[in-house]
Amino acid sequence: MKNAKAIKSKKIILFNQKQMCCGCEACVSACTKQAIAMESDDYGFLYPTIDKELCIFCGICKKVCAFQNVFEGNEPKVCYVACNKNEKQLGISSSGGAFSAIATDFLENGGVVFGATLDKESNNKTDGERELVPKHIAIHELKDMVKLQGSKYVQSHIGDTYKEVKNYLLAGRRVLFSGTPCQIAGLKAFLHKKYEDLLTVDIICHGVPNADFFKTYLSLLEKEMGGKIIDFEFRDKTKGWKSMIGKATVKMKWGGVKTKTVYGDESSYYNLFLKGLILRESCYECKYACRNRPADITIGDYWGIEHEHSEILSDTKGPYSVEKGISCIIVNTADGIKWIQKNRIRLHLVESTFEKIGHKNGNLYHPCTKPQTWKNLMDIYSKEGYIGVDKYFYKKMGMQIYFKKIKNCIPRNLKNAIKNYVKSS
Numbered sequence: 001m002k003n004a005k006a007i008k009s010k011k012i013i014l015f016n017q018k019q020m021c022c023g024c025e026a027c028v029s030a031c032t033k034q035a036i037a038m039e040s041d042d043y044g045f046l047y048p049t050i051d052k053e054l055c056i057f058c059g060i061c062k063k064v065c066a067f068q069n070v071f072e073g074n075e076p077k078v079c080y081v082a083c084n085k086n087e088k089q090l091g092i093s094s095s096g097g098a099f100s101a102i103a104t105d106f107l108e109n110g111g112v113v114f115g116a117t118l119d120k121e122s123n124n125k126t127d128g129e130r131e132l133v134p135k136h137i138a139i140h141e142l143k144d145m146v147k148l149q150g151s152k153y154v155q156s157h158i159g160d161t162y163k164e165v166k167n168y169l170l171a172g173r174r175v176l177f178s179g180t181p182c183q184i185a186g187l188k189a190f191l192h193k194k195y196e197d198l199l200t201v202d203i204i205c206h207g208v209p210n211a212d213f214f215k216t217y218l219s220l221l222e223k224e225m226g227g228k229i230i231d232f233e234f235r236d237k238t239k240g241w242k243s244m245i246g247k248a249t250v251k252m253k254w255g256g257v258k259t260k261t262v263y264g265d266e267s268s269y270y271n272l273f274l275k276g277l278i279l280r281e282s283c284y285e286c287k288y289a290c291r292n293r294p295a296d297i298t299i300g301d302y303w304g305i306e307h308e309h310s311e312i313l314s315d316t317k318g319p320y321s322v323e324k325g326i327s328c329i330i331v332n333t334a335d336g337i338k339w340i341q342k343n344r345i346r347l348h349l350v351e352s353t354f355e356k357i358g359h360k361n362g363n364l365y366h367p368c369t370k371p372q373t374w375k376n377l378m379d380i381y382s383k384e385g386y387i388g389v390d391k392y393f394y395k396k397m398g399m400q401i402y403f404k405k406i407k408n409c410i411p412r413n414l415k416n417a418i419k420n421y422v423k424s425s
């Protein structure tokens with residue numbers, strides 16, 4: 001009786017304010033009693049909640065919280081402009097294919113690669129329909145790498161992958177784990193010690209919207225198209241690396257398959273993401289949006305390459321092309337340096353600096369600023385769901401949306417010709 005009373009009065013508080021939890025799931029993974037689960041708040045973001053009946057108050061969940069405990073990141077050691085030498089891999093990557101070059105090395109040498117995918121999960125409906133769920137998975141073969149390639153601009157669910165990483169490492173396998181910097185910090189806090197066979201890669205991260213926004217956004221697109229979305233690419237490079245264009249593949253009711261180009265400036269989800277208006281609260285306070293990174297290697301888009309390294313673009317026959325995509329690589333640890341030295345064969349590399357990479361990539365210095373409209377948008381979501389957010393976007397855009405739609409229909413060479421004419425007259 002005394003014991004039960006004592007337990008009732010005990011309490012573990014994982015965080016005091018929402019911005020103190022990045023949703024990396026290290027606490028969920030570390031709990032030996034499976035007492036913690038991720039649950040959605042009114043705004044659709046997932047937060048850990050503790051089942052008091054199962055909790056033994058050991059406090060491990062608090063200890064592994066990398067976001068709240070002292071975080072000592074690495075200092076950048078060497079930086080590069082990078083481009084994958086394999087044209088096929090480059091074509092389906094969002095930037096210059098740095099990730100697939102690194103992953104290929106692991107997969108060809110018996111390693112395991114972890115990263116984010118849009119998994120086709122059954123939605124429990126009897127018709128066997130599947131929906132695209134952003135989550136981390138492990139792959140073992142090169143043929144599966146396409147699942148991890150390409151940016152998914154939505155928070156990816158970690159699930160059991162931290163535990164799987166540990167099991168593979170204990171079994172002596174080489175592991176590459178890629179993700180947002182908070183996911184890398186979460187993994188490292190969970191593992192609690194250094195493993196020789198683990199290489200980590202974080203992406204320069206702008207912040208993440210939640211999976212529920214994305215799911216409802218896709219269902220709105222499905223209504224518009226009259227079919228089921230079976231694949232979604234956030235960065236389709238057919239109109240060039242810099243065009244923020246996505247592609248939805250839709251299975252139509254009559255059986256055929258259609259694709260729809262999703263323009264970043266006229267899609268509510270994409271536009272609100274790019275403007276940083278619908279991100280997780282912790283993203284606006286991100287402690288990894290700085291030069292001290294948790295991973296061995298940081299990768300991102302080399303925005304501003306024309307100004308920072310115009311010399312490599314002047315050779316039009318050279319490997320670096322703003323049409324095909326260019327990566328930046330920041331090597332943060334001795335392990336990262338070792339990897340780059342061993343694998344130069346897979347990448348075209350030119351040395352650069354952190355400052356040059358950071359000129360047009362503000363998230364290397366600071367998180368996105370939380371906009372005034374954030375709360376307004378979240379309140380709309382909690383009352384009306386993402387449909388309300390979508391309506392708000394179109395109302396705000398007003399006539400602009402029609403101009404954007406017309407602009408996006410004009411072929412690129414005609415657009416350039418008009419620009420040149422206006423400039424010369």
Ligand SMILES: Cc1cc2nc3c(=O)[nH]c(=O)nc-3n(C[C@H](O)[C@H](O)[C@H](O)COP(=O)(O)OP(=O)(O)OC[C@H]3O[C@@H](n4cnc5c(N)ncnc54)[C@H](O)[C@@H]3O)c2cc1C
Nearest residue numbers: 093094095097098099115116149150152178179206300301
């Ligand atoms: C939410 C988000 C915000 C980003 N913000 C910026 C930015 O501000 N500036 C910038 O330069 N680059 C940003 N990037 C990174 C950029 O879009 C590319 O993903 C990166 O340059 C890698 O490109 P790649 O060609 O090497 O490989 P790709 O094959 O294009 O990328 C695959 C890699 O991205 C990881 N990944 C994809 N989606 C997610 C996700 N949802 N969560 C965790 N990991 C994911 C995969 O695990 C894999 O490691 C962002 C990416 C994401 C997912």
